[in-house]
Amino acid sequence: MRVANYYGPGDVRVESVSEPDLGPDEVRIEIAACGICGTDLHEYEEGPDLTPEEDTSHPLTGVSLPVPLGHEFSGTVTAVGDEAEGVAVGDEVTANPAMVCGDCRYCAEGRHNLCESVANTGLSAKSGGFAESAVVPADNVVQLPDGVPVEYGALVEPFSVGVHATRRSGMQTGDSVAVFGAGPIGISIVQAATAAGAKEVFVSEPRAKRREIAEEVGARTTLDPTTTEAVDEITDATDGGVDVAFEAVGIEPTFKAAIEATKRGGQITAVGISDDDVGLTPNELVVVERTITGSNGYLSGPLADREFEMVTSFLESGEFDPEPMITARISLEDIVEEGFEKLLDPESEHVKILVEP
Numbered sequence: 001m002r003v004a005n006y007y008g009p010g011d012v013r014v015e016s017v018s019e020p021d022l023g024p025d026e027v028r029i030e031i032a033a034c035g036i037c038g039t040d041l042h043e044y045e046e047g048p049d050l051t052p053e054e055d056t057s058h059p060l061t062g063v064s065l066p067v068p069l070g071h072e073f074s075g076t077v078t079a080v081g082d083e084a085e086g087v088a089v090g091d092e093v094t095a096n097p098a099m100v101c102g103d104c105r106y107c108a109e110g111r112h113n114l115c116e117s118v119a120n121t122g123l124s125a126k127s128g129g130f131a132e133s134a135v136v137p138a139d140n141v142v143q144l145p146d147g148v149p150v151e152y153g154a155l156v157e158p159f160s161v162g163v164h165a166t167r168r169s170g171m172q173t174g175d176s177v178a179v180f181g182a183g184p185i186g187i188s189i190v191q192a193a194t195a196a197g198a199k200e201v202f203v204s205e206p207r208a209k210r211r212e213i214a215e216e217v218g219a220r221t222t223l224d225p226t227t228t229e230a231v232d233e234i235t236d237a238t239d240g241g242v243d244v245a246f247e248a249v250g251i252e253p254t255f256k257a258a259i260e261a262t263k264r265g266g267q268i269t270a271v272g273i274s275d276d277d278v279g280l281t282p283n284e285l286v287v288v289e290r291t292i293t294g295s296n297g298y299l300s301g302p303l304a305d306r307e308f309e310m311v312t313s314f315l316e317s318g319e320f321d322p323e324p325m326i327t328a329r330i331s332l333e334d335i336v337e338e339g340f341e342k343l344l345d346p347e348s349e350h351v352k353i354l355v356e357p
């Protein structure tokens with residue numbers, strides 16, 4: 001079968017390999033679609049980060065480079081291991097890509113998404129979604145409801161990041177919300193916060209196409225931070241700041257803006273994965289009693305289906321609409337030129353590109 005293998009920064013090769021073996025508690029999925037994520041771009045540009053370092057193997061899965069990429073995928077089950085339960089050949093499914101150790105301190109505390117040796121299908125495992133088929137643990141499989149197109153299953157993973165962030169934020173019905181950055185995760189947060197009953201959602205995003213999509217999926221006000229004083233506009237419109245802000249970029253200007261646009265006593269959820277220094281001063285928190293919360297991925301391990309099923313039910317009800325953020329569908333053979341390179345172009349208007357082998 002054909003698969004996109006990651007060899008190192010700038011080196012992703014679409015090549016022919018034999019299908020990975022099917023273990024007794026695993027299922028094989030014929031891939032319908034797999035979304036390209038910012039994480040994939042980060043690996044492509046400056047990895048290995050979540051993929052194994054050169055000449056090492058992953059502590060949980062034992063895989064080493066090259067590894068197949070693609071962790072946002074969906075498809076149809078074509079084979080089921082002898083001990084796999086709750087899934088049958090022909091099921092249309094997605095899968096939570098996270099695999100956890102089950103015995104570190106964080107797994108013991110039920111916070112599996114903080115597992116010290118987490119591995120992910122499509123980053124540090126034997127299978128990935130940029131392929132004709134993938135093998136995943138049956139426990140990670142999540143059924144797609146009837147009526148949800150199978151390719152939309154590829155968006156369940158990024159939507160789950162938005163759902164988890166919204167739940168981490170403690171946002172309440174009727175709260176005002178600001179989202180900084182309208183990439184796939186920012187757009188997912190707009191939809192999750194709207195579904196959770198946000199009174200109004202502001203979005204700050206420099207790219208016009210992304211602001212347009214944010215409005216299409218529920219943002220009441222979108223602002224271009226390069227031409228307007230986005231923080232002033234938000235604080236003026238909300239009598240001093242929103243109840244809850246989400247930072248979905250991970251750079252100093254948006255991090256600062258998210259804090260400044262939040263009311264006294266308000267809450268900021270940091271979702272943008274980044275090693276940047278964001279230059280905080282204590283009194284942006286202390287004297288105004290703001291809280292910053294980190295949000296990492298989504299529930300996993302024994303709770304792998306929890307937030308994924310919230311998303312599939314929102315897809316079924318139509319409260320989540322993936323279509324506006326799908327800006328291209330490409331073939332596996334074109335993943336580098338038409339996928340990674342297009343998304344890395346700063347002028348690009350792409351948001352989510354689906355690879356459909």
Ligand SMILES: [Zn+2]
Binds near residue numbers: 037038071072157
């Ligand atoms: Zn992702």
Ligand SMILES: [Zn+2]
Binds near residue numbers: 103104116117
């Ligand atoms: Zn663990």
